[in-house]
Amino acid sequence: DTGVSQNPRHKITKRGQNVTFRCDPISEHNRLYWYRQTLGQGPEFLTYFQNEAQLEKSRLLSDRFSAERPKGSFSTLEIQRTEQGDSAMYLCASSREGAQPEHTGELFFGEGSRLTVL
């Protein structure tokens, strides 16, 4: 179990540029989440996948944000035409969800990808 891996750990970009973050979940986990966290706030839900299917996307999320999990393994989160308000820590988490509740809600988080938009 190597844990959830996120890359890059830090990204500084200019306003208007596109950025992409990658998340490699724990290998046997079927569910993958993306959250955003700003200073002094809790993680804000963005989207989540069950295997390769995107089950839900936050209504607060603009169309500039897109996420994929093409083969049900790693996932990418792309932000197009970045704005200064996009500056945040982007967190990925994975879990093993199934019929038994003992695994429900046990998210394993990566260390996050910090985005700074100048």
Place this chain on the structure above:
Amino acid sequence: AQSVTQLGSHVSVSEGALVLLRCNYSSSVPPYLFWYVQYPNQGLQLLLKYTTGATLVKGINGFEAEFKKSETSFHLTKPSAHMSDAAEYFCAVSRYSSASKIIFGSGTRLSIRP
């Protein structure tokens, strides 16, 4: 829709004192409830959770929480604080279902005074 409210963004207690971090939830259906902890420079990790059954749940490092449906609360307690408990604590909720996103509160920063 589900939501959680954490009362107090910052709590400070003396080492050895009782820790009480408050969380109230809102849910139109039976909830699953969680407490996560984030130590400095580390990722979030699950502290404990309530799904079904016993309403008093025990977690790691001596923490426990009690689900009180009548009060829509899930407060986190620890009888005796230790310096290593200093961290950010997040309450979270999801619907009574495995096919549900998890919504986090805004967090409570716990400081421990020597």
